Amino acid sequence: MDALKQKILNEGTALSDKVLKVDKFLNHQIDPELMVEIGREFYRLFKDQNITKILTLESSGIAPSVMTALNFKIPVVFARKRKSLTHTDRLYTAPVYSYTKQETNIISVSDQFISQDDKVLIIDDFLANGEAANALISLVDQAEAEVIGIGIVIEKSFQPGRDMLEEKNYRVESLARIESLAAGEIVFKEDQN
Amino acid sequence: MDALKQKILNEGTALSDKVLKVDKFLNHQIDPELMVEIGREFYRLFKDQNITKILTLESSGIAPSVMTALNFKIPVVFARKRKSLTHTDRLYTAPVYSYTKQETNIISVSDQFISQDDKVLIIDDFLANGEAANALISLVDQAEAEVIGIGIVIEKSFQPGRDMLEEKNYRVESLARIESLAAGEIVFKEDQN
Numbered sequence: 560m561d562a563l564k565q566k567i568l569n570e571g572t573a574l575s576d577k578v579l580k581v582d583k584f585l586n587h588q589i590d591p592e593l594m595v596e597i598g599r600e601f602y603r604l605f606k607d608q609n610i611t612k613i614l615t616l617e618s619s620g621i622a623p624s625v626m627t628a629l630n631f632k633i634p635v636v637f638a639r640k641r642k643s644l645t646h647t648d649r650l651y652t653a654p655v656y657s658y659t660k661q662e663t664n665i666i667s668v669s670d671q672f673i674s675q676d677d678k679v680l681i682i683d684d685f686l687a688n689g690e691a692a693n694a695l696i697s698l699v700d701q702a703e704a705e706v707i708g709i710g711i712v713i714e715k716s717f718q719p720g721r722d723m724l725e726e727k728n729y730r731v732e733s734l735a736r737i738e739s740l741a742a743g744e745i746v747f748k749e750d751q752n
Numbered sequence: 753m754d755a756l757k758q759k760i761l762n763e764g765t766a767l768s769d770k771v772l773k774v775d776k777f778l779n780h781q782i783d784p785e786l787m788v789e790i791g792r793e794f795y796r797l798f799k800d801q802n803i804t805k806i807l808t809l810e811s812s813g814i815a816p817s818v819m820t821a822l823n824f825k826i827p828v829v830f831a832r833k834r835k836s837l838t839h840t841d842r843l844y845t846a847p848v849y850s851y852t853k854q855e856t857n858i859i860s861v862s863d864q865f866i867s868q869d870d871k872v873l874i875i876d877d878f879l880a881n882g883e884a885a886n887a888l889i890s891l892v893d894q895a896e897a898e899v900i901g902i903g904i905v906i907e908k909s910f911q912p913g914r915d916m917l918e919e920k921n922y923r924v925e926s927l928a929r930i931e932s933l934a935a936g937e938i939v940f941k942e943d944q945n
Contacts, residue, residue, distance in 0.1 A: 588829045588865045589814070591822040618810035618830060622818045629784040636781045637811060641853065660834065672781045
């Protein structure tokens with residue numbers, strides 16, 4: 560997705576050979592028009608799959624997910640990283656370790672919002688080691704619903720997340736795939752459409 | 753805003769005389785088309801004010817903020833509740849106590865994303881005691897930017913948040929104002945347009 564890759568080149572920063580900072584348009588400040596384009600692209604990729612629900616993780620997954628869901632005319636559910644007092648339903652839970660925050664969170668989703676009949680598209684901002692994607696898949700599995708695919712805004716292709724998910728036969732669609740962040744330079748995978 | 757009030761009546765639950773659960777369309781599951789309508793309404797209310805940025809708080813403020821920002825063609829910045837390793841800029845910070853989560857968070861925003869020239873519309877999902885709104889105002893003040901107004905999706909008018917903000921001369925626009933949640937019944941303020 561060219562607009563996204565251009566944005567990453569113009570406004571992203573390789574903080575190290577593993578960490579890409581995209582605070583200017585995705586993780587802290589959000590560019591709403593880019594989110595619209597991201598939503599259109601995920602819709603184009605998955606529109607024939609009878610998706611009934613989008614599942615994401617707070618907070619940076621919410622904006623791209625809502626824009627995608629608008630195209631499908633379906634709801635978004637965001638898994639929570641912490642418990643709320645208004646969270647009184649039975650919960651599906653899964654642990655997820657965040658390398659950028661250096662902590663393990665138990666993420667959760669109410670059993671009210673994913674059911675056996677759901678065909679779920681999982682969306683997240685980043686795919687690196689696949690920890691978050693795995694945890695979201697576990698929530699869908701606990702609901703006995705079906706994961707149709709995993710839509711990722713930015714994939715760090717030099718980390719093992721995609722391979723791990725593909726070995727389990729999940730379809731992964733990443734809008735930007737980064738081959739390397741070495742020496743402060745952002746390099747995309749050449750074979751990407 | 754009728755569509756919102758209808759949604760609150762149909763899908764909201766008064767968990768106690770103070771706590772309204774709106775997990776089905778705002779705080780956990782999100783209805784994207786309702787977010788579009790919310791975005792249009794905030795735009796209608798503030799469109800003549802030369803707003804340059806929307807400031808909200810993760811996570812439930814993000815969806816209505818992004819939809820509003822799309823109308824204004826401006827960015828959203830969401831204040832974070834926890835520090836990230838990619839958060840390397842100087843931060844503006846403020847404490848905020850959450851009654852529903854029973855904890856104090858230090859919320860923060862990078863100094864890169866609010867500047868002296870900004871005219872900021874603060875958007876949040878709920879207004880109750882005004883703790884979050886106050887903290888967001890403090891972040892804008894630290895940046896020496898201007899708060900143009902505060903847009904709230906659901907106001908609990910029986911709690912002191914609005915009065916406190918109006919005493920400080922802030923313009924508060926709430927799309928649904930709730931007078932009472934007593935005895936499990938959701939009652940809106942009658943004088944609301």
